[in-house]
Amino acid sequence: MTFNEKLRSIQLKNNSLLCIGLDTDIQLIPKSLLRRADPITEFNHRIIEATQDIVCAYKLNLAFYEVLGERGWHAVHQTLARIPKNIVTIGDGKRGDIGNSVERYAKLILEDYKFDAATVNPYMGEDSVSPFLKRKEQCAFILTVTSNKGAKDFQFLKVNGKPLYEKVLKKIHQWNTKKNCGVVAGTTHPGVLKRLRELAPTLPFLLPGIGAQQGDLESAVRYGCDMRGELAIISSSRSILYASHDENFPDAARAAALTLRDTINHYREKYF
């Protein structure tokens, strides 16, 4: 099964384009969990149990785990083990390096952890990305336009009259020989998102920036989806994980996720 087939399948089954970012911060989880042997894993397991029938993907930003040192990598393994096999998993590390180094990042994320997808930084070019593109079952989401303020420093610079991010998108098409490339497109620039989708009608889009980063949800759905209203992964983290800081956090997370999923579906019905 290709990555896109897996994505379409779970989006249909759970009627959801929602991805929950498991960017779990020990400072923000309920205090009662801190007595557990592995609070981060325990928190993630409860979030997954409470939301697995209403999401299409879980994304783990690796920064949140690496900073925990040796325990962090254990938490990634334990978290992934609890995610049902038909749900897409994304290892969000934004890596990029020369050949023999990036080979190792790709091995770790795609072979050892077995994430379905990784996020990758394009600045170092083709040979820094290609180790993530070896298997048609696994996708590399390549940073194109990011959701942060600094995106404008380089991504929007004009190259022969066109913004750099369009050059990146053009290269992504060239690298897409196994049909396993994806696009990271921040939701904080709706006009840009519209343009990216026009240029890449069939690629999966990973859309961060909803929630704490104040990306626009309606335009994320309208412009981020393909023409069937699919192949968009709309990621939210803090507004779901920390919907409550009390013992009832799984219920609160489910309620927040359900509201977000249904709002996304409302816009899908409106535009597709």
Added chain:
Amino acid sequence: MTFNEKLRSIQLKNNSLLCIGLDTDIQLIPKSLLRRADPITEFNHRIIEATQDIVCAYKLNLAFYEVLGERGWHAVHQTLARIPKNIVTIGDGKRGDIGNSVERYAKLILEDYKFDAATVNPYMGEDSVSPFLKRKEQCAFILTVTSNKGAKDFQFLKVNGKPLYEKVLKKIHQWNTKKNCGVVAGTTHPGVLKRLRELAPTLPFLLPGIGAQQGDLESAVRYGCDMRGELAIISSSRSILYASHDENFPDAARAAALTLRDTINHYREKYF
């Protein structure tokens, strides 16, 4: 002491611009070490013992440690513990992410591990780099021109008539308010290196690509150094670490490192 002061001090003391990349691969170290509890750490300790008086820096590419899983982070700690305090340490992770994520990468590399410097990817702009620039004692080496083939995919694109890497260098100057920015400049493009040094006469340059990547050493020294023949860190890994695959590897590594240091110094005398 600022980062640049520490760098100049050790370069003077050890009369060396050489940095050894401790990109240690368990497949390539002597088989006899595999019986040890922690072969990677053991190998690194012996390399450090054999070379610490003839280098200015050690660079650890984090990909090589991450791929080892939980053991890898332990090996980073154990390796750093053996490096004398007056030698510069570089955590080569090429990270870049949005604010709350990149804060964690910076915490891990600069606070927890206490590397003197980190390598950083500029594609996501200022707020993706700034968490690495908080302390004048610690440097962020920002990818400008890399030594790999893919460098040409984006770094050399013309923006208003000038290559993108010059735009990156211009931003680095803006970000350099604490005088703790550095430049990663591959040695595989001598003409570009000359131009970068003209544009950034006082920044420290990290120069990868010598050895296995076939960068040109003479031009790396000639164009990579500042006007005093300093502030260049010339990094080599495989040609030193694996100079021998036998038990005598520390001696062989020392001999290879000494030859490289002395060749660098020969070119310094020639041009400065």
